[in-house]
Amino acid sequence: MTQDKSISATAFLMNGRDGPYSYAENSSYQRKAIEATQGMISKGLWRNLGCSVGPNTFIAIQNIIDGIKQKNKSQGHSSQIPEFQVFFNDQALNDFNKLFMSLPPNREYFASAVPGSFYSHLFPKASLHFVYSSSSIHWLSKVPKPVEDMNSPTFNKGRVHYGGDMESFLSARAEELVSGGLMALLVPTRKKGNLSTILLHHPFDVLGCCLMDMAKKGLLDEEKVDSFNLPLYIPTLEEFEEAMKCNEHFSIERFELLGLKSSGEIVPETLSMHPRATMEGRISEHFGSEILNELFDLFTKKAAELGICNSGNRFDAELFVLLKRK
Numbered sequence: 001m002t003q004d005k006s007i008s009a010t011a012f013l014m015n016g017r018d019g020p021y022s023y024a025e026n027s028s029y030q031r032k033a034i035e036a037t038q039g040m041i042s043k044g045l046w047r048n049l050g051c052s053v054g055p056n057t058f059i060a061i062q063n064i065i066d067g068i069k070q071k072n073k074s075q076g077h078s079s080q081i082p083e084f085q086v087f088f089n090d091q092a093l094n095d096f097n098k099l100f101m102s103l104p105p106n107r108e109y110f111a112s113a114v115p116g117s118f119y120s121h122l123f124p125k126a127s128l129h130f131v132y133s134s135s136s137i138h139w140l141s142k143v144p145k146p147v148e149d150m151n152s153p154t155f156n157k158g159r160v161h162y163g164g165d166m167e168s169f170l171s172a173r174a175e176e177l178v179s180g181g182l183m184a185l186l187v188p189t190r191k192k193g194n195l196s197t198i199l200l201h202h203p204f205d206v207l208g209c210c211l212m213d214m215a216k217k218g219l220l221d222e223e224k225v226d227s228f229n230l231p232l233y234i235p236t237l238e239e240f241e242e243a244m245k246c247n248e249h250f251s252i253e254r255f256e257l258l259g260l261k262s263s264g265e266i267v268p269e270t271l272s273m274h275p276r277a278t279m280e281g282r283i284s285e286h287f288g289s290e291i292l293n294e295l296f297d298l299f300t301k302k303a304a305e306l307g308i309c310n311s312g313n314r315f316d317a318e319l320f321v322l323l324k325r326k
Protein backbone atom coordinates (compact mmCIF):
# COMPACT_ATOMS: atom_id res chain seq x y z
CA MET A 1 0.00 0.00 0.00
CA THR A 2 1.46 3.38 -0.96
CA GLN A 3 0.30 6.47 0.81
CA ASP A 4 1.54 9.98 0.23
CA LYS A 5 2.84 10.82 3.69
CA SER A 6 4.09 14.23 2.56
CA ILE A 7 0.59 15.65 2.53
CA SER A 8 -1.06 16.18 5.85
CA ALA A 9 -4.06 18.37 6.49
CA THR A 10 -4.93 20.64 9.35
CA ALA A 11 -8.05 19.23 10.95
CA PHE A 12 -10.74 21.85 10.86
CA LEU A 13 -13.87 20.22 12.11
CA MET A 14 -17.50 21.23 12.05
CA ASN A 15 -19.24 21.33 15.42
CA GLY A 16 -20.20 17.66 15.81
CA ARG A 17 -21.83 18.07 19.23
CA ASP A 18 -25.60 18.06 19.67
CA GLY A 19 -27.38 21.33 20.41
CA PRO A 20 -28.25 24.66 18.82
CA TYR A 21 -24.74 25.35 17.44
CA SER A 22 -24.20 21.88 15.94
CA TYR A 23 -23.36 21.45 12.25
CA ALA A 24 -26.25 18.99 11.91
CA GLU A 25 -28.69 21.75 12.99
CA ASN A 26 -27.02 24.53 11.00
CA SER A 27 -26.22 23.18 7.57
CA SER A 28 -29.46 23.77 5.70
CA TYR A 29 -27.62 25.79 3.02
CA GLN A 30 -25.38 22.79 2.25
CA ARG A 31 -28.47 20.54 2.34
CA LYS A 32 -30.19 22.73 -0.26
CA ALA A 33 -27.21 22.26 -2.57
CA ILE A 34 -27.41 18.48 -2.13
CA GLU A 35 -31.15 18.49 -2.78
CA ALA A 36 -30.65 20.60 -5.90
CA THR A 37 -28.47 17.86 -7.41
CA GLN A 38 -31.16 15.22 -7.03
CA GLY A 39 -31.58 13.52 -10.39
CA MET A 40 -28.26 14.82 -11.74
CA ILE A 41 -26.34 11.67 -10.83
CA SER A 42 -27.47 8.45 -12.44
CA LYS A 43 -24.84 6.06 -12.36
CA GLY A 44 -20.47 -0.24 -6.55
CA LEU A 45 -17.89 1.03 -4.39
CA TRP A 46 -18.29 4.61 -3.27
CA ARG A 47 -16.75 7.20 -1.18
CA ASN A 48 -18.21 10.34 0.42
CA LEU A 49 -15.41 12.86 1.11
CA GLY A 50 -15.78 15.41 3.91
CA CYS A 51 -18.87 13.62 5.23
CA SER A 52 -18.99 15.38 8.66
CA VAL A 53 -21.61 13.86 11.01
CA GLY A 54 -24.84 13.89 9.01
CA PRO A 55 -27.67 14.17 8.19
CA ASN A 56 -26.72 15.87 4.86
CA THR A 57 -24.31 13.12 3.99
CA PHE A 58 -27.05 10.43 4.23
CA ILE A 59 -29.41 12.46 2.04
CA ALA A 60 -26.67 12.72 -0.58
CA ILE A 61 -26.00 8.96 -0.57
CA GLN A 62 -29.71 8.18 -0.85
CA ASN A 63 -30.00 10.59 -3.81
CA ILE A 64 -27.19 8.78 -5.60
CA ILE A 65 -28.70 5.34 -4.94
CA ASP A 66 -32.12 6.54 -6.12
CA GLY A 67 -30.47 7.89 -9.28
CA ILE A 68 -28.85 4.54 -10.03
CA LYS A 69 -32.05 2.62 -9.36
CA GLN A 70 -34.01 4.97 -11.59
CA LYS A 71 -31.50 4.60 -14.39
CA ASN A 72 -31.52 0.80 -14.13
CA LYS A 73 -35.32 0.84 -14.20
CA SER A 74 -35.47 3.08 -17.26
CA GLN A 75 -33.10 0.67 -19.03
CA GLY A 76 -35.24 -2.33 -18.06
CA HIS A 77 -32.70 -3.69 -15.52
CA SER A 78 -34.78 -3.27 -12.36
CA SER A 79 -33.80 -6.72 -11.14
CA GLN A 80 -30.08 -5.98 -11.46
CA ILE A 81 -29.61 -3.47 -8.65
CA PRO A 82 -25.99 -3.81 -7.48
CA GLU A 83 -25.00 -4.00 -3.82
CA PHE A 84 -23.54 -0.75 -2.57
CA GLN A 85 -20.63 -0.21 -0.22
CA VAL A 86 -20.14 3.36 0.97
CA PHE A 87 -16.98 4.68 2.62
CA PHE A 88 -17.54 7.84 4.63
CA ASN A 89 -14.39 9.92 4.74
CA ASP A 90 -13.48 12.87 6.94
CA GLN A 91 -10.57 13.97 9.12
CA ALA A 92 -9.65 11.44 11.83
CA LEU A 93 -11.01 13.75 14.54
CA ASN A 94 -14.48 13.79 12.97
CA ASP A 95 -17.06 12.14 15.22
CA PHE A 96 -17.51 8.92 13.25
CA ASN A 97 -19.26 7.30 16.22
CA LYS A 98 -21.97 9.92 15.97
CA LEU A 99 -22.15 9.41 12.21
CA PHE A 100 -22.58 5.65 12.59
CA MET A 101 -25.11 5.99 15.40
CA SER A 102 -27.31 8.14 13.16
CA LEU A 103 -27.07 5.96 10.04
CA PRO A 104 -30.56 5.53 8.54
CA PRO A 105 -31.86 2.16 9.82
CA ASN A 106 -33.37 1.27 6.43
CA ARG A 107 -30.28 2.17 4.38
CA GLU A 108 -29.59 0.26 1.20
CA TYR A 109 -25.79 0.12 1.53
CA PHE A 110 -22.95 -1.27 3.62
CA ALA A 111 -21.29 1.55 5.54
CA SER A 112 -17.63 1.98 6.49
CA ALA A 113 -15.46 4.92 7.45
CA VAL A 114 -12.06 5.97 6.17
CA PRO A 115 -10.38 8.63 8.30
CA GLY A 116 -7.75 10.95 6.84
CA SER A 117 -7.21 13.90 4.58
CA PHE A 118 -8.74 13.76 1.12
CA TYR A 119 -5.61 15.55 -0.12
CA SER A 120 -3.73 12.26 0.29
CA HIS A 121 -4.26 8.74 -1.03
CA LEU A 122 -6.85 6.97 1.07
CA PHE A 123 -7.69 3.94 -1.07
CA PRO A 124 -5.95 1.28 -3.16
CA LYS A 125 -5.40 2.07 -6.81
CA ALA A 126 -8.41 1.73 -9.13
CA SER A 127 -10.72 0.55 -6.35
CA LEU A 128 -13.58 3.09 -6.42
CA HIS A 129 -16.50 3.50 -8.80
CA PHE A 130 -17.94 6.73 -7.51
CA VAL A 131 -16.61 9.60 -5.43
CA TYR A 132 -18.85 12.31 -4.02
CA SER A 133 -17.95 15.42 -2.05
CA SER A 134 -20.11 18.39 -1.08
CA SER A 135 -19.19 21.70 0.55
CA SER A 136 -15.79 20.33 1.59
CA ILE A 137 -12.99 20.85 -0.93
CA HIS A 138 -12.88 24.60 -0.34
CA TRP A 139 -11.22 23.68 2.99
CA LEU A 140 -7.50 23.69 2.33
CA SER A 141 -4.93 21.23 3.63
CA LYS A 142 -3.40 24.08 5.65
CA VAL A 143 -3.15 27.86 5.84
CA PRO A 144 -0.90 28.87 2.92
CA LYS A 145 2.61 29.99 3.98
CA PRO A 146 2.43 33.56 2.56
CA VAL A 147 -0.66 34.23 4.65
CA GLU A 148 1.23 33.30 7.83
CA ASP A 149 4.32 35.32 6.90
CA MET A 150 4.08 38.79 8.52
CA ASN A 151 6.32 40.26 5.77
CA SER A 152 4.18 39.00 2.91
CA PRO A 153 1.73 41.40 1.21
CA THR A 154 -1.00 38.83 1.79
CA PHE A 155 -0.38 38.69 5.53
CA ASN A 156 -3.71 38.65 7.30
CA LYS A 157 -4.54 41.94 9.00
CA GLY A 158 -7.73 41.10 10.88
CA ARG A 159 -9.18 39.43 7.78
CA VAL A 160 -9.54 35.85 6.77
CA HIS A 161 -7.49 34.55 3.83
CA TYR A 162 -7.76 31.75 1.37
CA GLY A 163 -5.55 29.64 -0.99
CA GLY A 164 -5.90 26.40 -3.04
CA ASP A 165 -4.65 22.78 -3.48
CA MET A 166 -6.92 21.06 -5.97
CA GLU A 167 -4.08 19.34 -7.77
CA SER A 168 -3.29 16.84 -5.01
CA PHE A 169 -7.01 16.16 -4.56
CA LEU A 170 -7.53 15.34 -8.24
CA SER A 171 -4.32 13.30 -8.53
CA ALA A 172 -5.22 11.16 -5.51
CA ARG A 173 -8.74 10.56 -6.85
CA ALA A 174 -7.39 9.78 -10.33
CA GLU A 175 -5.35 6.95 -8.77
CA GLU A 176 -8.25 5.56 -6.76
CA LEU A 177 -11.06 5.60 -9.33
CA VAL A 178 -11.50 2.84 -11.88
CA SER A 179 -11.42 3.86 -15.52
CA GLY A 180 -14.89 5.22 -16.34
CA GLY A 181 -15.51 5.92 -12.62
CA LEU A 182 -17.36 9.12 -11.71
CA MET A 183 -16.70 11.91 -9.26
CA ALA A 184 -19.44 14.39 -8.30
CA LEU A 185 -18.41 17.60 -6.56
CA LEU A 186 -20.47 20.38 -5.00
CA VAL A 187 -18.34 23.49 -4.58
CA PRO A 188 -19.09 27.06 -3.50
CA THR A 189 -17.76 29.57 -6.03
CA ARG A 190 -17.48 33.35 -5.96
CA LYS A 191 -17.59 36.27 -8.40
CA LYS A 192 -14.43 37.30 -10.24
CA GLY A 193 -12.51 40.17 -8.69
CA ASN A 194 -10.80 41.27 -5.54
CA LEU A 195 -11.56 38.85 -2.71
CA SER A 196 -11.66 41.48 -0.01
CA THR A 197 -14.23 43.54 -1.97
CA ILE A 198 -16.37 40.52 -2.71
CA LEU A 199 -16.24 39.30 0.85
CA LEU A 200 -17.19 42.70 2.23
CA HIS A 201 -20.25 42.05 4.38
CA HIS A 202 -19.76 38.30 3.93
CA PRO A 203 -20.09 36.41 7.26
CA PHE A 204 -16.32 35.73 7.33
CA ASP A 205 -15.64 39.43 6.85
CA VAL A 206 -18.10 40.33 9.60
CA LEU A 207 -16.42 37.81 11.89
CA GLY A 208 -13.03 39.41 11.18
CA CYS A 209 -14.45 42.86 12.06
CA CYS A 210 -15.92 41.52 15.32
CA LEU A 211 -12.58 40.02 16.32
CA MET A 212 -10.87 43.35 15.59
CA ASP A 213 -13.51 45.22 17.63
CA MET A 214 -12.89 42.90 20.57
CA ALA A 215 -9.13 43.44 20.19
CA LYS A 216 -9.64 47.24 20.21
CA LYS A 217 -11.63 46.93 23.43
CA GLY A 218 -8.70 45.02 24.92
CA LEU A 219 -10.68 41.79 25.13
CA LEU A 220 -8.35 40.04 22.68
CA ASP A 221 -4.73 40.34 21.73
CA GLU A 222 -4.52 42.04 18.27
CA GLU A 223 -1.55 39.87 17.30
CA LYS A 224 -3.69 36.83 17.94
CA VAL A 225 -6.36 38.23 15.63
CA ASP A 226 -3.72 38.88 12.95
CA SER A 227 -2.50 35.31 13.16
CA PHE A 228 -6.00 33.84 12.94
CA ASN A 229 -6.39 32.33 9.48
CA LEU A 230 -8.93 29.97 8.07
CA PRO A 231 -7.62 27.31 5.68
CA LEU A 232 -10.35 28.12 3.19
CA TYR A 233 -10.43 29.15 -0.46
CA ILE A 234 -13.51 29.89 -2.52
CA PRO A 235 -12.56 29.79 -6.20
CA THR A 236 -14.16 31.67 -9.06
CA LEU A 237 -15.96 29.54 -11.60
CA GLU A 238 -13.11 30.14 -14.04
CA GLU A 239 -10.41 29.14 -11.52
CA PHE A 240 -12.25 25.96 -10.69
CA GLU A 241 -12.77 25.04 -14.34
CA GLU A 242 -9.10 25.73 -15.04
CA ALA A 243 -8.05 23.41 -12.19
CA MET A 244 -10.31 20.66 -13.59
CA LYS A 245 -8.98 21.08 -17.11
CA CYS A 246 -5.35 21.00 -15.95
CA ASN A 247 -5.83 17.46 -14.73
CA GLU A 248 -5.49 15.17 -17.72
CA HIS A 249 -7.10 12.18 -16.01
CA PHE A 250 -10.70 13.42 -16.00
CA SER A 251 -13.22 14.56 -18.57
CA ILE A 252 -15.86 17.08 -17.50
CA GLU A 253 -19.30 15.51 -17.97
CA ARG A 254 -21.36 18.24 -16.28
CA PHE A 255 -20.54 21.71 -15.06
CA GLU A 256 -23.63 23.45 -13.73
CA LEU A 257 -24.37 26.35 -11.45
CA LEU A 258 -27.19 25.60 -9.05
CA GLY A 259 -29.84 28.22 -8.53
CA LEU A 260 -30.39 27.81 -4.81
CA LYS A 261 -33.42 29.66 -3.56
CA SER A 262 -32.97 31.70 -0.42
CA SER A 263 -35.42 30.61 2.25
CA GLY A 264 -36.61 34.20 2.70
CA GLU A 265 -35.40 36.78 5.17
CA ILE A 266 -32.84 35.46 7.65
CA VAL A 267 -32.85 36.88 11.16
CA PRO A 268 -29.40 37.93 12.49
CA GLU A 269 -29.51 35.28 15.25
CA THR A 270 -29.87 32.58 12.61
CA LEU A 271 -27.14 34.07 10.44
CA SER A 272 -24.61 33.64 13.25
CA MET A 273 -25.52 29.96 13.74
CA HIS A 274 -23.84 28.66 10.59
CA PRO A 275 -20.46 30.38 11.12
CA ARG A 276 -20.60 29.25 14.74
CA ALA A 277 -21.33 25.62 13.77
CA THR A 278 -18.46 25.56 11.28
CA MET A 279 -15.86 27.70 13.09
CA GLU A 280 -16.46 27.35 16.80
CA GLY A 281 -13.78 24.66 17.18
CA ARG A 282 -11.09 26.63 15.41
CA ILE A 283 -11.93 29.87 17.26
CA SER A 284 -11.87 28.12 20.66
CA GLU A 285 -8.54 26.52 19.82
CA HIS A 286 -7.00 29.88 18.91
CA PHE A 287 -8.63 32.32 21.35
CA GLY A 288 -10.22 30.10 24.02
CA SER A 289 -13.86 29.06 24.27
CA GLU A 290 -14.69 31.86 26.75
CA ILE A 291 -14.92 34.41 23.91
CA LEU A 292 -17.53 32.48 21.90
CA ASN A 293 -20.76 33.90 23.33
CA GLU A 294 -19.57 37.51 23.26
CA LEU A 295 -18.09 37.13 19.78
CA PHE A 296 -21.25 35.69 18.26
CA ASP A 297 -23.50 38.18 20.09
CA LEU A 298 -21.41 40.91 18.49
CA PHE A 299 -21.65 39.10 15.14
CA THR A 300 -25.45 39.08 15.41
CA LYS A 301 -25.53 42.83 16.15
CA LYS A 302 -23.13 43.66 13.32
CA ALA A 303 -24.99 41.48 10.83
CA ALA A 304 -28.19 43.39 11.68
CA GLU A 305 -26.43 46.79 11.43
CA LEU A 306 -24.94 45.94 8.05
CA GLY A 307 -28.22 44.56 6.77
CA ILE A 308 -26.61 41.39 5.44
CA CYS A 309 -29.46 39.20 6.62
CA ASN A 310 -31.47 39.06 3.43
CA SER A 311 -28.57 38.90 1.01
CA GLY A 312 -29.67 35.45 -0.22
CA ASN A 313 -26.74 33.27 -1.25
CA ARG A 314 -23.69 33.44 0.95
CA PHE A 315 -21.37 32.93 -1.98
CA ASP A 316 -21.90 33.82 -5.58
CA ALA A 317 -23.09 30.37 -6.60
CA GLU A 318 -22.91 26.69 -5.75
CA LEU A 319 -21.39 24.63 -8.55
CA PHE A 320 -22.15 21.02 -9.45
CA VAL A 321 -19.42 19.20 -11.37
CA LEU A 322 -19.43 15.63 -12.63
CA LEU A 323 -16.05 14.25 -13.71
CA LYS A 324 -15.28 10.96 -15.42
CA ARG A 325 -12.01 9.08 -14.99
CA LYS A 326 -10.55 8.56 -18.47
Ligand SMILES: C[S@@+](CC[C@H](N)C(=O)[O-])C[C@H]1O[C@@H](n2cnc3c(N)ncnc32)[C@H](O)[C@@H]1O
Pocket residue numbers: 009012013014027030031034049050051052053056057089090091094116117118119133134135136139140141278
Ligand atom coordinates in the same frame (compact mmCIF):
# COMPACT_ATOMS: atom_id res chain seq x y z
C1 LIG B 1 -18.99 22.05 5.62
S1 LIG B 1 -18.71 20.36 6.05
C2 LIG B 1 -19.63 19.53 4.77
C3 LIG B 1 -20.30 18.28 5.29
C4 LIG B 1 -21.23 17.58 4.30
N1 LIG B 1 -20.50 17.06 3.16
C5 LIG B 1 -22.34 18.50 3.85
O1 LIG B 1 -22.46 18.76 2.65
O2 LIG B 1 -23.10 18.97 4.70
C6 LIG B 1 -17.01 20.13 5.50
C7 LIG B 1 -16.40 18.82 5.97
O3 LIG B 1 -15.18 18.60 5.26
C8 LIG B 1 -14.25 18.02 6.17
N2 LIG B 1 -12.89 18.24 5.67
C9 LIG B 1 -12.26 19.43 5.52
N3 LIG B 1 -11.02 19.22 5.06
C10 LIG B 1 -10.86 17.87 4.92
C11 LIG B 1 -9.79 17.04 4.49
N4 LIG B 1 -8.63 17.56 4.10
N5 LIG B 1 -9.99 15.71 4.44
C12 LIG B 1 -11.17 15.16 4.82
N6 LIG B 1 -12.23 15.90 5.24
C13 LIG B 1 -12.07 17.24 5.30
C14 LIG B 1 -14.53 18.76 7.48
O4 LIG B 1 -14.01 18.05 8.59
C15 LIG B 1 -16.05 18.82 7.45
O5 LIG B 1 -16.65 17.73 8.08
